[in-house]
Amino acid sequence: MISPPKSIRWLFCLVLGLAGVFPAPASSAAATEPLVLGSGDSYYIAGHMEVLKDPSENLEFRDALAAFERGDFQPMDGNLNAGYGRAAYWIHFSMIRQKGFPEKAMLSLSPSYTNSVKVYVQCHGQSPLLPSSFRPVMLGSDVPVAQRPVLNPNFIVPLELPADEPVDVFVRVYSKGSISLTGVLATPESIRNSTYNSIMLQFGYLGIAAVLCVMNLIFFISIRDRLFLYFALYVLTVLINNFGVAGMQALILPAYAHVLSDYMVYMGIGAQLLVFSEFCHNLFRDSAGPWTLRYMRLMSATGVLTIVSVPFGLYASVVPFALVGTVILIAMLLLTSKKLLVSMPQSGIFITIAFGISTLGYFYQIFRLIGVFPLEPGWDINMIEPATLVHMVLISIALSERFRITERQLGEASREAEKRAKEIADDMTSELRDNKERLEVALAAEQVSAEMQNSFLSMLSHEYRTPLAVIQGNLDILEMHSREYLTSDESSALMKMRRAVMRLVEIMDVSLERSRILDTKVPTVFKTIILRDFVRQQVDAIKWMYPAQSFFVAAPMLALAMSGDLPLLNTALFNLLDNARKYSIPGTMIEVYCRQIDEGVLISVCNESDMLNEGEIDELFEKYTRGRKTNNTSGAGIGLWLVRKIVEQHGGTVRMYWVKGEKVTVSMTIPSFTIDAAG
Incomplete structure (x- = not known):
C-alpha cells in the first residue's frame, strides 16, 4: 500500500487546524474615540468602532442599545473581521462634524456581499438612549436594490450631520459567509468618484477576462485540447465571482441582484474551485505525483460540496476547508510547476510565476476571510482579483505557447500524413495501372475464347442436327409403316422417343444454335x-x-x-x-x-x-x-x-x-x- 508523503500529511493537518479557526474580533481595553470629520473628503471608521457579538442572532435594536448602556460593547482595533461563524454582530461608532466638513455626507459600508446590514442613525436633537431616536436603514445583499436609498455597488446611507454635535450609529451585521465590515464617511463627490473608479476597474477587469476567455475557447475549438476549455471556464467563474463580490450585479441587473448575489459569490467560489482543480489536473497530469493528482480530485469534490452547501445553509461550515485547501493546492502546484521549467522551459516559467503570485494573493485573502489576518483600513479590496488577473494573463501566455507548439506539431503531422497519402496514392496508381493492363489482357483473351466458343457451338449445332434429323425421319417412317402392328406399350415407347428427339431439338435451338441466354x-x-x-x-x-x-x-x-x-x-x-x-x-x-x-x-x-x-x-x-x-x-x-x-x-x-x-x-x-x- 502506498502511503502519502510527509509533506502531504502536514498540509492536511494545517487544513484541519486553520479551518476551525473562527477568532473573535480583536479587543482593546482603551475606549474608542468619536470620529472627527474635519476638512478631508473621506474618513475610515476603523479604530472608532465598538462590537457586540450576538450568537443567538435574535438580538433586537432595543436590546443592543440596552447592552451599550451597560457597557457590553467592546472596543475594536481596525475593522470587523470575524471570519466564518454562525453569529450576528452589532457595531457602534459615533462621529462629530466640524465646520470644514459638509453637512450632507454619506456612509459607505462594505463588503457588498454581506447578506444583512441594518443601520440605525441618531436623529438630530434626539436622545441617544431611546430606540425611537434612531432612523433605521435596511441594507444588505438580500434587500432588493429598489429599497436602497442610493443605487451603488456598496451600501450607502445618506446623512445630514449637525456641526459640533456627536451622532451615534449602530449597525447590525450578519452574513452567510465571511462576516466582515469596513466603512467610510465621505462627501457625496468623494463617493461618486470612488464608485466611478470602482466601476471602471471592474469593467476593465471584465474586458481582460472576456478576451482571455474567448481566446482560450478559440484555442479549444482549433485543437480540441480540453485544457483550454477548462481554463476558459475558470476565467468565466472568476469573473462572475468577482463581479458578485464587488456588487456589480446591483448596477447590471438591479431587479434580480438580491436573488443572484449568493449564487455569484458563494456558489461562485465552489464552481471556481471545481473548474480550477480540473484545469490543474489536466495541466500537471504528466508531471505531478499520484498523491498530488489525488489531492486535485479531492479539491474538485470539495468544490462540488461547496456549491451544494449553499442552498442547505451549510456554506459557512464547508467553505473554510475549501479556502484553506485552495491555498495548499496552489502551494503544491507552485512546487510542481518547477518540473515544467525543465520539460517546458518557455511556458514553464510563466506557469511558475503565475502560481507564485496566486499563492500570495490567495494566502492573504483567504486567511483574511477566515479571520486570521486583520482587515486594515484601505485594504478592504478583494486581493484575489488582482492576483487572479495576473495569474490568468500569465497562464494564458503559457497556454498560447502550448497552442503554438501543438499547432506546429499538428502542421508537421499534417505534412507527414500528406506525404504518406501521396506515397500511398502513387502506389495505388501503379497497382491500378498494372491491374488495368492485366484486365485488358484477360478481356482480350476472353473475347478470343468467346469467339472460339461461338464458332465451336455453330459447328456442333450443324453437325448435331444431321443425326437428329435422321432419327426423326426414321421414327416417322417406323410409325407410318408399323402403326397397325404396334401394341399400346410399343406405341407409348415410340411416342416417348419422338418427344425425346423434340426435346433435344429444342435444347439445341436454345443452347447451341443461338446461345442467346449468354449473348445479350x-x-x-x-x-x-x-x-x-x-x-x-x-x-x-x-x-x-x-x-x-x-x-x-x-x-x-x-x-x-x-x-x-x-x-x-x-x-x-x-x-x-x-x-x-x-x-x-x-x-x-x-x-x-x-x-x-x-x-x-x-x-x-x-x-x-x-x-x-x-x-x-x-x-x-x-x-x-x-x-x-x-x-x-x-x-x-x-x-x-x-x-x-x-x-x-x-x-x-x-x-x-x-x-x-x-x-x-x-x-x-x-x-x-x-x-x-x-x-
Whole structure:
C-alpha cells in the first residue's frame, strides 16, 4: 500500500487546524474615540468602532442599545473581521462634524456581499438612549436594490450631520459567509468618484477576462485540447465571482441582484474551485505525483460540496476547508510547476510565476476571510482579483505557447500524413495501372475464347442436327409403316422417343444454335404463353423421361397468360423440375403449384431433400456452384444460374426457401395478364 508523503500529511493537518479557526474580533481595553470629520473628503471608521457579538442572532435594536448602556460593547482595533461563524454582530461608532466638513455626507459600508446590514442613525436633537431616536436603514445583499436609498455597488446611507454635535450609529451585521465590515464617511463627490473608479476597474477587469476567455475557447475549438476549455471556464467563474463580490450585479441587473448575489459569490467560489482543480489536473497530469493528482480530485469534490452547501445553509461550515485547501493546492502546484521549467522551459516559467503570485494573493485573502489576518483600513479590496488577473494573463501566455507548439506539431503531422497519402496514392496508381493492363489482357483473351466458343457451338449445332434429323425421319417412317402392328406399350415407347428427339431439338435451338441466354446482343422473341398448358407440357415431358418419379400439379383455374420466350421459359421450368428430381429423397413426391400474385404468376416447385446446408441457399444461384452434399449427383452447377438468368430477362425473380426439417421450395415469378380464352 502506498502511503502519502510527509509533506502531504502536514498540509492536511494545517487544513484541519486553520479551518476551525473562527477568532473573535480583536479587543482593546482603551475606549474608542468619536470620529472627527474635519476638512478631508473621506474618513475610515476603523479604530472608532465598538462590537457586540450576538450568537443567538435574535438580538433586537432595543436590546443592543440596552447592552451599550451597560457597557457590553467592546472596543475594536481596525475593522470587523470575524471570519466564518454562525453569529450576528452589532457595531457602534459615533462621529462629530466640524465646520470644514459638509453637512450632507454619506456612509459607505462594505463588503457588498454581506447578506444583512441594518443601520440605525441618531436623529438630530434626539436622545441617544431611546430606540425611537434612531432612523433605521435596511441594507444588505438580500434587500432588493429598489429599497436602497442610493443605487451603488456598496451600501450607502445618506446623512445630514449637525456641526459640533456627536451622532451615534449602530449597525447590525450578519452574513452567510465571511462576516466582515469596513466603512467610510465621505462627501457625496468623494463617493461618486470612488464608485466611478470602482466601476471602471471592474469593467476593465471584465474586458481582460472576456478576451482571455474567448481566446482560450478559440484555442479549444482549433485543437480540441480540453485544457483550454477548462481554463476558459475558470476565467468565466472568476469573473462572475468577482463581479458578485464587488456588487456589480446591483448596477447590471438591479431587479434580480438580491436573488443572484449568493449564487455569484458563494456558489461562485465552489464552481471556481471545481473548474480550477480540473484545469490543474489536466495541466500537471504528466508531471505531478499520484498523491498530488489525488489531492486535485479531492479539491474538485470539495468544490462540488461547496456549491451544494449553499442552498442547505451549510456554506459557512464547508467553505473554510475549501479556502484553506485552495491555498495548499496552489502551494503544491507552485512546487510542481518547477518540473515544467525543465520539460517546458518557455511556458514553464510563466506557469511558475503565475502560481507564485496566486499563492500570495490567495494566502492573504483567504486567511483574511477566515479571520486570521486583520482587515486594515484601505485594504478592504478583494486581493484575489488582482492576483487572479495576473495569474490568468500569465497562464494564458503559457497556454498560447502550448497552442503554438501543438499547432506546429499538428502542421508537421499534417505534412507527414500528406506525404504518406501521396506515397500511398502513387502506389495505388501503379497497382491500378498494372491491374488495368492485366484486365485488358484477360478481356482480350476472353473475347478470343468467346469467339472460339461461338464458332465451336455453330459447328456442333450443324453437325448435331444431321443425326437428329435422321432419327426423326426414321421414327416417322417406323410409325407410318408399323402403326397397325404396334401394341399400346410399343406405341407409348415410340411416342416417348419422338418427344425425346423434340426435346433435344429444342435444347439445341436454345443452347447451341443461338446461345442467346449468354449473348445479350441477340434479341429475345416474346410470345403469348398460356400458363396452364405451359406447366403441364413440361411436367409431362419429365414424367415421360423419368416415369418412376411422382409429381403433383395444382394447375390454376383461371386462364392466365404470360408474355415470354417459350423455349427459354421451357428450359427454366424443366431445369427446376429436373433439379427437384435429382436431389429429392427417393420415393417422395415433387409438388408444382401455380397461382396469381400482385407481381404476376408464381410457379413453385417443392421437394423433400437432405442435401442442403444452412447458409448456402443464396450461393446455389451462382455459376458453377453446387451444394456441399451433392458430390455423388451429376451436374455442372449451372442449372439454377441459368434459371435466374432466364427469369431476369423476363423481368421476374426467382427465390429458394428452406427451413431444416421442411420441404425445399424454389419459386419463380413472371409478369402475367388475364385473357378471355376458355380454359
